[in-house]
Amino acid sequence: MAKKPIEVETLTHDATRKNIPTAEFESLMRDQDKSPIQLAYERRNRDLDPQLVWRGKDEQDWSDLIVQAPPLYIQEKVHPKVIIDDLKRESANRAKAAKDAPQFDMFADFNGLPDAEAATEFYQHDQHWSNRMISGDSLSVMASLAEREGLRGQVQCIYFDPPYGIKFNSNFQWSTTSRDVKDGDRTHVTREPEQVRAFRDTWKDGIHSYLTYLRDRLTVARDLLSDSGSIFVQIGDENVHRVRALMDEVFGDENFVSQIGFAKTSGSTDDYLGQTTDFLLWYARLKPRVKYRPVLKLKKAGEAGGTNYNKAVNLYRETQSFSAERDEHILSSPDEWRVYSLDNLTSQSAGREKGEGAASWFPVDIDGRTLRPSMSVRWKTNETGMQRLKIAGRLEATQARLGYVRFLDDFPALAITNRWDDVSASFMASKIYVVQTSATVVQRCILMTTDPGDLVLDPTCGSGTTAYVAEQWGRRWITIDTSRVAVALARTRLMGARYPYYLLADSPEGQEKEGEITRTPPKTAPTFRSIRQGFVYQRVPHIMLSNIASNAEIDVIWDRMQPVVEDAIAALNAALAGHPTPFKVETGGRAGAKIDFTASGEVKLPSGEMAPANGLMEWEIPREAPQGWPAPAQAALKRFWEARISRQREIDASIAAKAEFEYLYDKPFTDNTKVRVAGPFTVESLSPHRTLAVDWDDELIDTHEAAEGKRKATEAPRDFTDFAHMILENLKAAGVQQAHKEDRITFTSLKGWPGNWIAAEGTFMEGDTQRRAGVFIGPEFGTVSRPDLVAAAREAGDAGFDVLIACAFNYDAHSSEFDKLGRIRVLKARMNPDLHMGGDLKSTGAGNLFVIFGEPDIRITDVRDGMVQVQVFGVDVFKPQTGEVQSEGTDGIALWMLDTDYNEESFFVRHAYFLGANDPYKALKTTLKAEIDEEAWESLYSDTSRPFPRPKSGRIAVKVINHLGDEVMKVFAVE
Numbered sequence: 001m002a003k004k005p006i007e008v009e010t011l012t013h014d015a016t017r018k019n020i021p022t023a024e025f026e027s028l029m030r031d032q033d034k035s036p037i038q039l040a041y042e043r044r045n046r047d048l049d050p051q052l053v054w055r056g057k058d059e060q061d062w063s064d065l066i067v068q069a070p071p072l073y074i075q076e077k078v079h080p081k082v083i084i085d086d087l088k089r090e091s092a093n094r095a096k097a098a099k100d101a102p103q104f105d106m107f108a109d110f111n112g113l114p115d116a117e118a119a120t121e122f123y124q125h126d127q128h129w130s131n132r133m134i135s136g137d138s139l140s141v142m143a144s145l146a147e148r149e150g151l152r153g154q155v156q157c158i159y160f161d162p163p164y165g166i167k168f169n170s171n172f173q174w175s176t177t178s179r180d181v182k183d184g185d186r187t188h189v190t191r192e193p194e195q196v197r198a199f200r201d202t203w204k205d206g207i208h209s210y211l212t213y214l215r216d217r218l219t220v221a222r223d224l225l226s227d228s229g230s231i232f233v234q235i236g237d238e239n240v241h242r243v244r245a246l247m248d249e250v251f252g253d254e255n256f257v258s259q260i261g262f263a264k265t266s267g268s269t270d271d272y273l274g275q276t277t278d279f280l281l282w283y284a285r286l287k288p289r290v291k292y293r294p295v296l297k298l299k300k301a302g303e304a305g306g307t308n309y310n311k312a313v314n315l316y317r318e319t320q321s322f323s324a325e326r327d328e329h330i331l332s333s334p335d336e337w338r339v340y341s342l343d344n345l346t347s348q349s350a351g352r353e354k355g356e357g358a359a360s361w362f363p364v365d366i367d368g369r370t371l372r373p374s375m376s377v378r379w380k381t382n383e384t385g386m387q388r389l390k391i392a393g394r395l396e397a398t399q400a401r402l403g404y405v406r407f408l409d410d411f412p413a414l415a416i417t418n419r420w421d422d423v424s425a426s427f428m429a430s431k432i433y434v435v436q437t438s439a440t441v442v443q444r445c446i447l448m449t450t451d452p453g454d455l456v457l458d459p460t461c462g463s464g465t466t467a468y469v470a471e472q473w474g475r476r477w478i479t480i481d482t483s484r485v486a487v488a489l490a491r492t493r494l495m496g497a498r499y500p501y502y503l504l505a506d507s508p509e510g511q512e513k514e515g516e517i518t519r520t521p522p523k524t525a526p527t528f529r530s531i532r533q534g535f536v537y538q539r540v541p542h543i544m545l546s547n548i549a550s551n552a553e554i555d556v557i558w559d560r561m562q563p564v565v566e567d568a569i570a571a572l573n574a575a576l577a578g579h580p581t582p583f584k585v586e587t588g589g590r591a592g593a594k595i596d597f598t599a600s601g602e603v604k605l606p607s608g609e610m611a612p613a614n615g616l617m618e619w620e621i622p623r624e625a626p627q628g629w630p631a632p633a634q635a636a637l638k639r640f641w642e643a644r645i646s647r648q649r650e651i652d653a654s655i656a657a658k659a660e661f662e663y664l665y666d667k668p669f670t671d672n673t674k675v676r677v678a679g680p681f682t683v684e685s686l687s688p689h690r691t692l693a694v695d696w697d698d699e700l701i702d703t704h705e706a707a708e709g710k711r712k713a714t715e716a717p718r719d720f721t722d723f724a725h726m727i728l729e730n731l732k733a734a735g736v737q738q739a740h741k742e743d744r745i746t747f748t749s750l751k752g753w754p755g756n757w758i759a760a761e762g763t764f765m766e767g768d769t770q771r772r773a774g775v776f777i778g779p780e781f782g783t784v785s786r787p788d789l790v791a792a793a794r795e796a797g798d799a800g801f802d803v804l805i806a807c808a809f810n811y812d813a814h815s816s817e818f819d820k821l822g823r824i825r826v827l828k829a830r831m832n833p834d835l836h837m838g839g840d841l842k843s844t845g846a847g848n849l850f851v852i853f854g855e856p857d858i859r860i861t862d863v864r865d866g867m868v869q870v871q872v873f874g875v876d877v878f879k880p881q882t883g884e885v886q887s888e889g890t891d892g893i894a895l896w897m898l899d900t901d902y903n904e905e906s907f908f909v910r911h912a913y914f915l916g917a918n919d920p921y922k923a924l925k926t927t928l929k930a931e932i933d934e935e936a937w938e939s940l941y942s943d944t945s946r947p948f949p950r951p952k953s954g955r956i957a958v959k960v961i962n963h964l965g966d967e968v969m970k971v972f973a974v975e
Helices: 023-028 057-061 080-094 138-148 193-198 207-224 240-251 383-391 424-428 439-449 465-472 484-495 508-518 545-549 553-576 631-658 703-708 722-734 786-798 833-840 922-927 934-941
Strands: 007-009 016-018 037-041 065-069 073-078 126-128 131-135 155-160 225-235 256-263 277-284 296-298 311-314 319-321 337-344 364-366 369-371 395-397 402-407 413-415 455-458 476-481 498-502 537-542 602-604 610-612 660-668 670-677 681-685 691-694 747-752 758-766 769-777 803-808 824-831 856-862 867-879 884-888 893-899 911-914 955-962 967-973
Touching: 007 080, 023 073, 037 138, 037 207, 057 207, 065 138, 065 207, 073 484, 080 484, 080 670, 080 911, 080 934, 131 465, 131 484, 138 207, 138 476, 155 207, 155 439, 207 225, 207 240, 225 240, 225 439, 240 256, 240 277, 277 439, 296 660, 364 383, 364 395, 383 395, 383 545, 383 553, 439 465, 439 660, 455 465, 465 476, 465 484, 476 484, 484 681, 484 893, 498 922, 545 631, 553 631, 670 922, 722 747, 722 758, 722 769, 722 833, 747 769, 758 786, 769 786, 786 803, 786 824, 856 955, 856 967, 867 893, 867 955, 911 934
Parallel strands: 007 670, 131 476, 131 681, 155 225, 155 455, 455 476, 691 967, 769 803, 803 824
Antiparallel strands: 016 126, 037 065, 073 681, 225 277, 256 277, 296 413, 311 319, 311 337, 337 402, 364 369, 395 402, 498 670, 537 660, 602 610, 747 758, 758 769, 856 867, 867 884, 893 911, 893 955, 955 967
């Protein structure tokens, strides 16, 4: 019988998100939607509690925290299942198993908007939920999410792993291909603002700026948390004391929950004690309302939570001391042996009466002995409960006291504490990012404070660990990072992720499994596969003394099964009557005495009970018949143990069935016939990225298409305020690194210019010739269009400048090929996001803040049956750290993506090709080796695409990302 193919699934969330613009739709936005919204966050009253003080804080506290909330733009729409389905279809075609395999367009209803018009009515409609990976400064992004998209009070958990404020090379990564970062090596200096901020030599006020940076972001993050939400801040020992004081100020010390210490991979090599611990600071939005799901660890005998379990008993009531190191045979025979500890059966019960006649103070007869509590304590249960403990085999008498038998499997788990020494093992997996967080650490935080379907946010994405873990456990996620390297790595990691398929509670198979676990008929209610109902979890019993003492079913089982036991005892004593060899008793009130089977009458036990002088009591019966016992006695002995063990198993089953249980939230049941990949997500940014629009012959698509509504030109804001002055200050210090292998432009002077478009006049040397440059500065949030450049170049020509230097964060498609107007050269410098930092960044001139990037070399060719194919030959990669532009081959490309039917509204990732060193699909390749052949997998790492049909839209789009995280998109007309 052929093996059933493994199904590839994704999770779907019932939640929705606001319809926000794509990069392509920026030109269709209303002016009020384009403009950043200014938000004011009230500072905490400094009189409420002691606070940390640092340089500049007093001045900051004079006014509210003012944050700009610009719009977010979708750059890419990613559905990892689309790529896997395409590979499966290719493999099936090659195997001729599906010559005309259907191609379902999973992007067709990606948004779920009511009609086509709604696509351009931004912020006015709700659409299907898709997770979000956002490139930009977390302060502005979080403010935008709260104000523009209504996420204020909607986030259940925030995991914040800010820069630790220590050495540069322990925090940041400059390339997707290397985690080797050297302090002091300018070729390894990242260009991203949050990374630069944490590098102390680049901070304007060192630790003072660091604390301001953290407080601002914590303040905005608090605004996003729900009333039951939690925030975890990961920090090292260098700054944990400062950050905790800071969080007391922002969240209130009354909302502090815990300081968690967890083991790092290795300790630092200081001259003193090695530092092996990092910390998590856990604060609630409102502690009395915080959502908490206890995460349990299974106990092991001899380890944490199991060290007191030092005895073992088997089915025949034989006991022995136990050591996990010595008695491996006991641990390997759980059906025969049970490990236990002898627990206290008395309570101090302050203020309660003790002594003879008091409640819960009474003598207990057990195995022919009588035991009483001391005069200063009382039993933990009443006489009825004590009798049930006795017949359930849960009492054991020592020489001095009566104890409660607590089995290790009564509650084979323990709640985690605030010390996590067992998480560093997850670091053993190959890292892809220099500060990649342990997935186990993030997982525990998420599982403790959220349910499936809840929203998790990470303001510092890094390699995407929070997104990866949230996706695995069915949580919605939003992750933010200014680092282009981090976003590139996280995108790749999520696209190739493979997850187990957990059984949904709200599904037919989930109902069936739940019925199997609880031994009840499965529910027949309709199911909708809602992730909000959670998964079907493994669970452990939580058997307590009170559960057994109150379990009346034990009495019923005893009354039903005890007569069979007593009949077997009577038969045994009858068979032994007159047996000449006495039997030495090992346990109970007659321990050490010998029973004479030829005697007559009764004897009085220490408990006052009467026992036959020539017969055995139940607790005195041996497991094996001594030598010489007659055959009828041996048969009766066998019947006794069968009856007694059967009775005990019935009672144990009743105890287990009546006991409470605890869910193991980290151990849901899985369906091994299915595998899960990441659900749909979008890659977004604060402003649209550069796009080159060309036709089949690589010529610029004519701008008359703008009149058709496809590429409408936009005007950029022309207000030169403090932002413009800050840009000019940094431009004067840093200069401009030109493309085309020319040297850096270093200004000999730079001063303001009172023009409509030109903001400054700069002079520089071109060889031995001094040149005058007009400087045009684009908007702080937004894109510069071709008409803007034309107007600025015309003004530069009228003023007699030699060259126009445009500085902008992004340029639209039509401005890309505009490099000259008459005699005026136009140099388009792309400003680094570091410049969003404002005054915190020192004007040292050490960074490459104004740079020009090249474009990819791409060829489209016809192949068989009207199909087309795309090949990428390389890209001109600018090396900002060395000041060089190299025309590299495909070695410089980390990832290139293809939208094979570009609709000019959204970039859908229909093909993705990974030319970097890593193998993001390694896990999926192993799982789906029968469904997808090796040739299809290998195509994912090629510079040539798989053939695809000519696009119905007449357009394809190609996006190329290099190892530095820089990206450029080209749109091609395909005839």
